[in-house]
Amino acid sequence: MGLPKFTRPKDEVKSCNLYVANCGPGVGLSLDSIASAFSLFGTVKGVYPADNSGCRVIVSYNDESSAQAALMALDRKPCPDLGGRSLHIRYSVQRSMGQVNTTDSVQVSLEASELNIPGIYLIHDFVSAQEEEQLLAAVDVRLWHSLAKRRVQHYGYEFCYDIRNVNTQQQLGELPSFVSCVLEKIPVFKKRDDAADVSLDQLTVNEYPAGVGLSPHIDTHSAFEGSIYSLSLSGPCIMEFRRYSDMDGDKDSESCDKSSSFIRKAIYLPPRSMLLLSGEGRYAWQHYIPHHKIDMVKDTVIRRGSRRVSFTFRKVRKGQCECDYPQFCDSQR
Incomplete structure (x- = not known):
């Protein structure tokens, strides 16, 4: 089964999912360590690669309020639980299969x-x-x-x-x-x-x-x-x-x-x-x-x-x- 697909929401509406840049295996951070750091703000449903770069991930929460709390606390600020790395965060929404652009990913x-x-x-x-x-x-x-x-x-x-x-x-x-x-x-x-x-x-x-x-x-x-x-x-x-x-x-x-x-x-x-x-x-x-x-x-x-x-x-x-x-x-x- 493939990984879920995400995209930027229209009009910056709030979401349970966060797009987090400067974060991922490509910069030396495991998905488990990212999940642990973000779990301080609520229950993390999953952490997924946002693309093939290894430097951007999607952090998915069970509820919107947890995602909002994490964004407000960590966006463009050093995260002590991730080596002091400064993260760049915005909301993200999951796409339905009909929304997936085949030019974004390839088998x-x-x-x-x-x-x-x-x-x-x-x-x-x-x-x-x-x-x-x-x-x-x-x-x-x-x-x-x-x-x-x-x-x-x-x-x-x-x-x-x-x-x-x-x-x-x-x-x-x-x-x-x-x-x-x-x-x-x-x-x-x-x-x-x-x-x-x-x-x-x-x-x-x-x-x-x-x-x-x-x-x-x-x-x-x-x-x-x-x-x-x-x-x-x-x-x-x-x-x-x-x-x-x-x-x-x-x-x-x-x-x-x-x-x-x-x-x-x-x-x-x-x-x-x-x-x-x-x-x-x-x-x-x-x-x-x-x-x-x-x-x-x-x-x-x-x-x-x-x-x-x-x-x-x-x-x-x-x-x-x-x-x-x-x-x-x-x-x-």
Whole structure:
């Protein structure tokens, strides 16, 4: 059974439920300790994550007067029973199932087959724990380049984020020998996707600190061939997928109107798993990682690690893209 859904009441009417920000597992406070602190004002019916951030919760009382007392006593004031943390509180009301906006939450799949997106495949435990340790050690002794919120390394060819493409005239060299344990296993995907490319020549290593994600995007069609492999190491995450209607295919993630219609799906990527994006899933669906420290997977709270490192393998395209999704293709627009 899913968790109850809440929303802000109209006209700030009073409620039995409180939305409490700067409070939750993401800031080191357990749900039990929060319930204990708020029980000073009345009987607490439950404490629920308000969203996937881990930094906001819903405190639900049995009666409205208890909620009002807690709000008046704790809003924007340090709470001694929660480490002196200053809380930001407002009323909240539970939504009926008919009110739930499907864009606010998404069911997280554990297997690619549950996604029902053509061209997306996932293999768990693609590398062993020992291989994971060796891969992380290999990149940690090499030079990282800092972006706004994460660090990267490029091999084979450098990906230029300003133009969202690669300079095919400037090859950095062959892929490093320390990823040979990965490359030799990649052909196993041919059993799942006959068209999967396995001759790869570009690698981007991304290091994501806790809570840092990736903005929605489709890897530039003209930059890379059809198969993109992403190996997750060190920490888990949720990857979400979004497909806009054909008329919205040329919209960038930063400029899309919030009212644009789209389909949204998500999958859980555990450490050491390898994800393949090909076909429709690669060419027509945006993929992204929400900026969360806490993810909800099948009603289970999963905390992201202190870091997540991804190894993304691709093949640089030498000519124009002629895919079957021209509305999403920079070569054909």
